[in-house]
Amino acid sequence: xxxxxxxxxxxxxxxNEIVKREAMEYADMPEDxxxxxxxxxxxxxxxDAPSSRKEFFEKNGLDPAKHLLLYSPRxxxxxxxxxxxxxxxxxxxxxxxxxxxxxxxxxxPNDFLEEAELSRRPWLKYELPGVRFCSRQxxxxxxxxxxxxxxxxxxxxxxxxxxxxHASVVVGYSSSIIVDAAxxxxxxxxxGFEIKDNLPLTESPTEYYKTDHFAKALRSGGIHLAKDKKxxxxxxxxxxxxPARDRNGRKRLAEEQCWRLDGKSGERIAExxxxxxx
Numbered sequence: 001x002x003x004x005x006x007x008x009x010x011x012x013x014x015x016n017e018i019v020k021r022e023a024m025e026y027a028d029m030p031e032d033x034x035x036x037x038x039x040x041x042x043x044x045x046x047x048d049a050p051s052s053r054k055e056f057f058e059k060n061g062l063d064p065a066k067h068l069l070l071y072s073p074r075x076x077x078x079x080x081x082x083x084x085x086x087x088x089x090x091x092x093x094x095x096x097x098x099x100x101x102x103x104x105x106x107x108x109p110n111d112f113l114e115e116a117e118l119s120r121r122p123w124l125k126y127e128l129p130g131v132r133f134c135s136r137q138x139x140x141x142x143x144x145x146x147x148x149x150x151x152x153x154x155x156x157x158x159x160x161x162x163x164x165x166h167a168s169v170v171v172g173y174s175s176s177i178i179v180d181a182a183x184x185x186x187x188x189x190x191x192g193f194e195i196k197d198n199l200p201l202t203e204s205p206t207e208y209y210k211t212d213h214f215a216k217a218l219r220s221g222g223i224h225l226a227k228d229k230k231x232x233x234x235x236x237x238x239x240x241x242x243p244a245r246d247r248n249g250r251k252r253l254a255e256e257q258c259w260r261l262d263g264k265s266g267e268r269i270a271e272x273x274x275x276x277x278x
Contacts, residue, residue: 005029011276013269015039016259018216035272038265039258044157045183046263050165057166060104061125067101067240069093070163070181072172075111079173080203083117084195086124088229089171097233101240106163108175110150129156169239171232174208182222182254183261185247187239190218191232192225220256221249 005027012034014020020036023029050056057064071089073082086105092098102125107113109130118124133149160180164170170181171189178188194206201207208214209225217223224239224246226232239245254261 009033011035011272013037013272016257018256035268036259037268037272038260038262040266040269041157042180042183042258042261043263043266044154045161045180046261048158048161051162053166056162062104063102065100067168068166069098069101069103069236070167070170070186071103071105072170072175072177073105073107073111074173074175074205074208075108076114077111078203078208079205080199081195081205083114083121085191086121088195090121090123092233098236098240101168101236104163104167106160106177109152109156127159129160168243169236171236173205174211174214178217178223179253179257182250183258185243185250187243187245188223188250188253189232189235189239190223190225193228193232195229217253217257220253222246222251222253223249 005023008027008029010033012023012029014023014034014036015038017036020031020034023034024031051059053064056062057068062068069089071086073079073086075082086103089098089103093101093103105124105126107126107128109128110132111128112132113128118126130150130152133151161184164181164184164186167181167184167186169187169189170177171191172178173191178190181188190209192206192209194204209218218225224235226235
């Protein structure tokens, strides 16, 4: 999915059939040495019931009478458009173009917040999940914007599950959160236009739609790719009115990317590891 395998392992464990085919085609990995096991992080999604809507909304200062619009920023390393998109969605809600809604931003767990930008938006409900083992200053010294030293605990995975369970619509760019949201059958909108003009390619969030792995996700039919601001607003309102819209596509997306959602992916991985050790 990301790079060449310089040394082929004796056993390769992958999430799904897509990565299995890619390993065979691009890495010459023998089929009988590949084990498809699913995504272990999603076992918790299947096994644990989400918190009640009342409990979750009260805990996060949200209005349970309003629709929850979840925005997933791309992150400061890959996009210069996140704050502009947050402002645009906030303005649409404030003007009533997206009626009876509230915005919540969930920043990437390997990102750092831009405190100056955040201070200009006291109205924003947000979270920055993940534990970082180095400070942002340490990463800047090393020439890195984004944290590679991070992790998420089970409590944060539970919080993400609650957030997705109670979201009305999920909006973002080419984030993997679309797969998480598809597991919860939540309407998915990918922003397919530039909200800021004349960005270099390194700061353009829409460039990532050209990648092979995201093109596969789009072909599922479970993601609406908004072509402009008007299309984005109309799609949000249409999904709020009819959450079942594109449900078959979301089901297909979850099946293709997750392979099996039975709460036993971690168990399968353990069995493969133990068998390989023999």
